[in-house]
Amino acid sequence: MSRLLIKNAKALVGTHAPGVAIARGAEMARMPQVGNGWLLVENGRIAALGGMETLPAIGSDVTVIDATGRYVLPGWCDPHTHTVFAAPREEEFVDKINGLSYQEIAARGGGILNSARKLREMDEEALYKQAHLRLEEMMRQGTVAVEIKSGYGLTVESELKMLRVAKRLKDSMPLQVKTTLLAAHALPPEYKEDRTAYIDLICETLIPQVAAEGLADFVDVFCETNYFTVAEMERVLETGQRHDLRGKVHVNQFTSIGGVQAAVKHGALSVDHLEVMAPEDIDALVGHDTVPTLLPSCSFFLRIPYGPARQLMERGLPVALATDHNPGSTPSGNMNLVLSLACIQLRMLPEEAISAMTLNSAAAMDLSAELGSLTVGKRASLIITREVPSLAYLPYAFGSDHIDTVLIDGTVVRAGTLLA
Ligand code: NIG
Numbered sequence: 057m058s059r060l061l062i063k064n065a066k067a068l069v070g071t072h073a074p075g076v077a078i079a080r081g082a083e084m085a086r087m088p089q090v091g092n093g094w095l096l097v098e099n100g101r102i103a104a105l106g107g108m109e110t111l112p113a114i115g116s117d118v119t120v121i122d123a124t125g126r127y128v129l130p131g132w133c134d135p136h137t138h139t140v141f142a143a144p145r146e147e148e149f150v151d152k153i154n155g156l157s158y159q160e161i162a163a164r165g166g167g168i169l170n171s172a173r174k175l176r177e178m179d180e181e182a183l184y185k186q187a188h189l190r191l192e193e194m195m196r197q198g199t200v201a202v203e204i205k206s207g208y209g210l211t212v213e214s215e216l217k218m219l220r221v222a223k224r225l226k227d228s229m230p231l232q233v234k235t236t237l238l239a240a241h242a243l244p245p246e247y248k249e250d251r252t253a254y255i256d257l258i259c260e261t262l263i264p265q266v267a268a269e270g271l272a273d274f275v276d277v278f279c280e281t282n283y284f285t286v287a288e289m290e291r292v293l294e295t296g297q298r299h300d301l302r303g304k305v306h307v308n309q310f311t312s313i314g315g316v317q318a319a320v321k322h323g324a325l326s327v328d329h330l331e332v333m334a335p336e337d338i339d340a341l342v343g344h345d346t347v348p349t350l351l352p353s354c355s356f357f358l359r360i361p362y363g364p365a366r367q368l369m370e371r372g373l374p375v376a377l378a379t380d381h382n383p384g385s386t387p388s389g390n391m392n393l394v395l396s397l398a399c400i401q402l403r404m405l406p407e408e409a410i411s412a413m414t415l416n417s418a419a420a421m422d423l424s425a426e427l428g429s430l431t432v433g434k435r436a437s438l439i440i441t442r443e444v445p446s447l448a449y450l451p452y453a454f455g456s457d458h459i460d461t462v463l464i465d466g467t468v469v470r471a472g473t474l475l476a
């Protein structure tokens with residue numbers, strides 16, 4: 057049996073009771089903590105924890121980490137990424153500096169279609185190697201679970217290729233990976249004259265095949281003016297439901313067209329982006345389980361509005377945070393940056409933002425029974441910080457690296473000074 061003891065931690069953060077699946081509204085600021093704590097890992101799981109005054113005799117067959125002055129946090133869960141892609145798009149970044157908008161770049165054949173052209177030409181091995189490097193960097197930055205979408209293939213063959221790459225990453229890397237079919241990301245040029253035929257292809261061919269091969273956990277649609285309509289999204293969500301694939305959808309990034317209401321109606325697990333929310337869009341979420349998921353690093357990069365985190369929390373809703381890591385709108389998979397942006401731009405309190413990127417973001421990818429809090433029985437996937445004066449210092453001192461050690465399932469994936 058492998059055992060590891062973390063002792064003298066300044067605080068264990070997010071010590072929720074077993075069975076707490078999500079934090080809603082005001083609960084998000086009430087982050088349970090154990091000051092001056094210890095935490096025992098056995099066989100990759102959290103076996104016990106408490107305050108130092110309760111530390112029992114542990115025996116000698118145990119690796120000990122002295123975390124004096126440091127916080128122990130649940131690792132970051134990132135429930136919305138497009139981390140499998142063929143190439144960066146920094147030429148479009150320069151176009152944006154010169155004044156073009158995301159929509160203008162897309163209209164010129166850039167954007168998602170640009171990424172799709174490149175991905176179609178790249179083989180699985182090359183895609184896998186690149187994504188592997190990106191995920192390794194994200195793990196070093198504290199990410200212990202990630203959702204990965206397809207959506208740069210836009211043909212049956214290339215969408216399957218993306219999901220096979222994601223599946224291979226899931227099978228070969230320590231972090232938890234959930235996968236999502238996002239064939240309805242942009243209309244492929246081949247279907248310009250017949251949109252219905254592309255939705256037919258998704259519903260009649262892709263979804264059944266992906267479900268049969270167990271290649272995806274969820275289904276997604278970019279429901280947006282000039283991309284896919286609410287009716288088209290509803291067809292995809294209905295078909296997904298019949299194949300046991302819940303929705304995790306892109307809605308209200310640029311315009312409010314009824315996507316939130318339709319996603320809630322179809323029992324979507326999460327609605328993501330939400331930069332442009334009318335009052336009735338927020339109303340539609342109240343009383344339902346669909347998790348509003350905000351992507352502040354996308355707002356930062358595209359210079360678009362930030363999602364209404366405070367309004368959502370004031371209505372008693374849970375908020376989750378994610379990176380949206382992708383080559384077009386968020387070329388960063390760094391959840392620490394998301395933490396700072398959530399506090400600075402969304403005006404979330406540090407505890408609220410941490411709830412949103414641990415317990416709630418685990419819930420937004422159906423992983424909160426396994427991850428998202430320091431709870432006995434959950435996976436020992438956690439962050440030990442450097443010596444920092446307070447929890448608020450993490451988002452406050454933005455851009456600095458505050459992480460010392462990262463464990464996934466009890467295994468060290470980033471060894472800092474503590475294990476030297
Ligand atoms: O979540 N909005 C749609 N999809 C991505 C961007 C994809 C791209 O530009 O490549 C997003 O921001």
Ligand code: FE
Pocket residue numbers: 136137138306380382
């Ligand atoms: Fe996205």
